Amino acid sequence: MxxxxxxxxxxxxxxxxxxxxxxxxxxxxxxxxxxxxxxxxxxxxxxxxxxxxxxxxxxxxxxxxxxxxxxxxxxxxxxxxxxxxxxxxxxxxxxxxxxxxxxxxxxxxxxxxxxxxxxxxxxxxxxxxxxxxxxxxxxxxxxxxxxxxxxxxxxxxxxxxxxxxxxxxxxxxxxxxxxxxxxxxxxxxxxxxxxxxxxxxxxxxxxxxxxxxxxxxxxxxxxxxxxxxxxxxxxxxxxxxxxxxxxxxxxxxxxxxxxAPPPQNKAAAAKGLGFFKWLPSTPTGAVAARCLTYWFRDPRYAISVIMVPLLPVLFYFMGTQTGNFTLMFLVGPIIGVLLGFSISADISYDNTAFALHVLTGVSGRADRAGRVLAVGLISIFPILAAGILPGLLSGQSWRVVGDLGLSLAALLVGFAVSSVVSARYTYSVPLPGDNPMKTPPGNGMRVAVTQLGTFALMGLLLVPVIIPFAFGLAQHSTMLGALTLALALIYGAGLLFAGMVWGGRWFEQRQPELMQAVMLNK
Amino acid sequence: MTTVALQVSNLSKQFGAKVAVNNVSLTVPVGSMFGLVGPNGAGKTTMLSMATGLLRPDAGTALVNGVDIWADPSAAKSTLGVLADGVRQFDRLSGRQLVTYSGLLRGMAQQEVAERTEDLLRVMDLTNDADKLVVDYSAGMTKKIALATAMIHSPKLLVLDEPFEAVDPVSAANIRDILADYVAYGGTVIVSSHVMDLVQRMCTHVAVIDGGVLKASGTVDEVRAGSTLEERFVELVGGRGTGEGLSWLRTS
Structure with missing residues (x-):
């Protein structure tokens, strides 16, 4: 034997x-x-x-x-x-x-x-x-x-x-x-x-x-x-x-x-309607409530945002080592991009449960907006804190407005790009309930290219905001900082709207193709 | 008022070299309980996916209550309820949340969704498990909750792919009663199934599909032509073994 x-x-x-x-x-x-x-x-x-x-x-x-x-x-x-x-x-x-x-x-x-x-x-x-x-x-x-x-x-x-x-x-x-x-x-x-x-x-x-x-x-x-x-x-x-x-x-x-094989897992419970009770009873609100529930219950989402609280800690430690805390100012823009990026594989994460969205005929714009709304609710306080606190705590209050502007712009641009990308470029992700660290075999190239392209596009679209920010930083100008913030809000919101409309249109036109993609997890 | 709930014309789908559905045309009259039967891999799910907007056909059209589902999907889907086979649910939601979600996604009012959700949970015998996550449901319970998500907007046409698979006999009987009631009040149901006996007892109409081709279609009595549906089905589809079994399996 x-x-x-x-x-x-x-x-x-x-x-x-x-x-x-x-x-x-x-x-x-x-x-x-x-x-x-x-x-x-x-x-x-x-x-x-x-x-x-x-x-x-x-x-x-x-x-x-x-x-x-x-x-x-x-x-x-x-x-x-x-x-x-x-x-x-x-x-x-x-x-x-x-x-x-x-x-x-x-x-x-x-x-x-x-x-x-x-x-x-x-x-x-x-x-x-x-x-x-x-x-x-x-x-x-x-x-x-x-x-x-x-x-x-x-x-x-x-x-x-x-x-x-x-x-x-x-x-x-x-x-x-x-x-x-x-x-x-x-x-x-x-x-x-x-x-x-x-x-x-x-x-x-x-x-x-x-x-x-x-x-x-x-x-x-x-x-x-x-x-x-x-x-x-x-x-x-x-x-x-x-x-x-x-x-x-x-x-x-x-x-x-x-x-005796290991016992089956114990049943989890969710009392009542949870987020569905707090968010508006519209298709957009429902999508947002569903996504929020997943953000808290699905470890795959948790893994993608766990960087957010850790990044400042990491940069702070690096600061204590080198005595230079400049990196802390990057926390806001970086977590903005990361949080924006976090919904770029949302439909891939849904897997075939996405069929419910197809069968109910929910509008593309409601689907896009709901997903953004969910992660937006999670992101807003970390982004505000990461944009405001470093400048305030280091006694450089003149730069707070600009920092906040760049952080918000990163978040909004990230959402805009993700809204379009997730409706078009799906790739294989860990299945629901799988080990979230596991990368599915196969199209590693496709994953890498899609993610790289997404990040590159976000960087490119951020340039118009980075320019006044950089000048403001060089000249210690609060005025230019304020310009950055205004630009971030107007330009970012505009991009986000355009992203939702465009992504929504793609979403509606490509539903069967998206279904095929999630069925094969590719 | 149209008298045809689902009109499928010349639907075709090819996956690589395999023709999954080959030029199928089908008429499902309003008020019928329509059974779709066929062996494993016959193209039932592919056909239904194309008729319900989940899979784009290579050719052909599908009219749901008179509306082309590929030309005007949102209008067609508002009168259509679907239980798809082989897809996941949003299983990190509780049963109650999932049914609510399905209603809200369709733009229904909150009050109406709340009432209908409780009604559906009750008839599906899921009230006690409504707060459990769907991921912890058994296969049969998952089928029932998926069925509830397909019915919350009181569609005119229900398309149910393998609705009784893994469902216990008591729940299955309850669901059959609900469906019979629904048909009696003017609704239309399409069910796919392997269980001929069930289809013969339950359905008014039946279509037999094999290898992507429609073999027969009509009222149950027309199709079975005097014999039982099962005998007729085997006759149409073929493929019964020759009786040469596993001689060593006889234990005595």
Whole structure:
């Protein structure tokens, strides 16, 4: 049975490569990149090998990062290959005593898992100056890799069960995306901490060396310090205990998942009519209410606007690093364009639910206006804040009017362009209920060209507003700032109106073609 | 006052090399319960999509209550209610919100939408689930809520693609009663289905379509010509197996 499952997994791996040559190219490029990283690790380990008392902390830290990384990233990102998910074996009636070992071992047959094993073995170079420590390190590093992969498997099963609850899925994606965006500031903070490494690294690694993350990493050092018989054995014992516990948990979880698939998600509820009650009872108002509901309930929309609160934070951190806060003035125009852009794939996001708009014969203008109204209601306060606050807080109140003008212009132009583009150029997007980070395979080129074209058009249409803004900025002129604002309001509103009329006309003429496009998700 | 609810003339559609609908003409009289039957992949959904404005035909016209749906879509759609097969709903809305949305999109007044929404939820037996998100509905419940969105504006013609698929027998009987009532008061219903028995019992008229071609059309009695509709259907469409089954499937 174990052999069968391992062979199945190998076959799946091979077929995955065979599916498209580009996938193979991607794997090879990724593999080379990873091998490069491994080589870098070896070189680094080689050169710090004579650092004496630093070796144990480094070893413990690296082990901990590996285990922690495996425990967190794949389960949350669904980065693991779920083709051999235990729940898929529910219908086969294989005794779990036979199935579980096979599934657990199959978890090691994947490119990242193999790379981790290789990398950890190579990392033993850290102990090259002492043959005994080196030999021990080969074993303990292998044990660390095993620990990492087992932890990942266990947490993936747990996360799969949890993930079927929609709320959990949405929150975890939001969190993950936040972390990704904040990576820059976080790295800065870590780098700062690195400068004072001497003071915290000792106690932290001491603690880590007793946890499942770092306990194996502490063993080779004990050989070096000739305390293998005492502390070394303690760490090995602890490590084996953790491994045994993990295997036990894993066997239990796989057996449970094989017998009963994860429960179906719990029903969510929406009391009453929600936004439909607050917005006007016209087709435009209804579209706006529907879109607003989606903005709050569909993670795909949330992902597209999560940049809005994060951008100022990011720029602020960059400001504290460089002492130059000029970037804060760009927040308004950038989030204006981003918010404007966020509805450029609205019909693609609707997918075939768009049929309701076609069947009810809602007018193109009402559809366009409703979508703009929804995102407009969400955008207006952030845009006002981003346009006004930087100038006010930095004591340059003369520029506030101009900043506000440019931000509003960016928003209005963005809406105008999106209103036209979304009625004509659809492209493949994650399906409703899918992982919002997932990009559907296929027409990547079309997506890139459409998005690039949309942004370029927005930039081009913003030029008439940028000119007075730039002059106003150069001359510190509030008058020119006011001109920017007036121009933004008149020109932006005019463009928006034109965009809605034009987009609305296209929408009405191309409804069947749009239906065909969303059915194929292209 | 026209006496033809749906007049389809020479509709054709080709996808690549495959001819999905081949020159189909069909007349659906006002006040009829019209069944559209055909095997899987016969072109039923394609035909209905073209007659309801979801798919542009390569050739041919479709008049809904006398109005060409491709020449004056908004006028045609205002008297037409459609339950499309194989499309999603805006499923992050609750059932009540979805039905309300369908009414408001058609420009109906708020008060009227609110009243009719509650009525529809009641007859579809969805009142208790009205606040649940449609994404959490079962397949049958989703069908019923989609049916409600198609009926809220009291259309003159209802086009229902596979309305009884996955719907439980009690709800199906309720829906049949509603439809019969609707037809009795002058409405027209077109249903597509695989279930011959149901069509024979429920419909006044029937059309058989296979391979994109109209094989027969008329009142149920005309089409079945003495035998049962199912026998007649198999005769028209062909393709029954030779009786050589899976001998190893016999367990004893």
């Amino acid at each position: 174990v052999a069968h499952i391992l062979r199945l997994k190998l076959r799946l791996l091979a077929n995955g490569f065979r599916r498209s040559p580009w996938q193979l190219v991607g794997v090879i490029v990724g593999g080379l990149y990873a091998l490069g990283l491994v080589a870098l690790l070896i070189v680094a380990a080689w050169f710090v090998a004579d650092q004496g008392s630093w070796l144990t902390p480094i070893s413990v830290l690296v082990s901990s990062v590996v285990v922690l990384g495996w425990a967190i990233i794949p389960p949350l990102l669904t980065g693991v290959d779920l083709t051999l998910e235990p729940a898929r074996f529910v219908h086969f009636g294989i005794p779990s005593k036979k199935l579980s070992p096979g599934l657990i071992l199959a978890g090691f047959i994947s490119v990242p898992a193999l790379l981790t094993v290789v990398a950890m073995l190579c990392f033993s170079v850290l102990w090259r100056l002492n043959a005994g420590a080196f030999a021990v390190a080969l074993l303990t590093n292998l044990a660390t890799a095993v620990m990492a992969i087992l932890a990942c498997q266990y947490l993936t099963i747990v996360a799969t069960t949890l993930r079927s609850k929609r709320r959990f899925r949405e929150i975890s994606f939001g969190l993950l995306f936040t972390v990704l965006i904040m990576l820059g500031p976080i790295i800065n903070l870590v780098a700062q901490a690195g400068e004072q490494a001497g003071s915290w690294i000792g106690p932290v690694t001491e603690v880590l060396s007793y946890t499942p993350f770092g306990t194996f990493g502490a063993v080779p050092g004990s050989v070096l310090e000739q305390s293998f018989a005492s502390s070394g054995l303690v760490h090995i014992g602890l490590g084996l205990l953790y491994l045994a516990g993990l295997v036990w948990l894993l066997v239990r979880a796989t057996s449970a998942a094989v017998i």
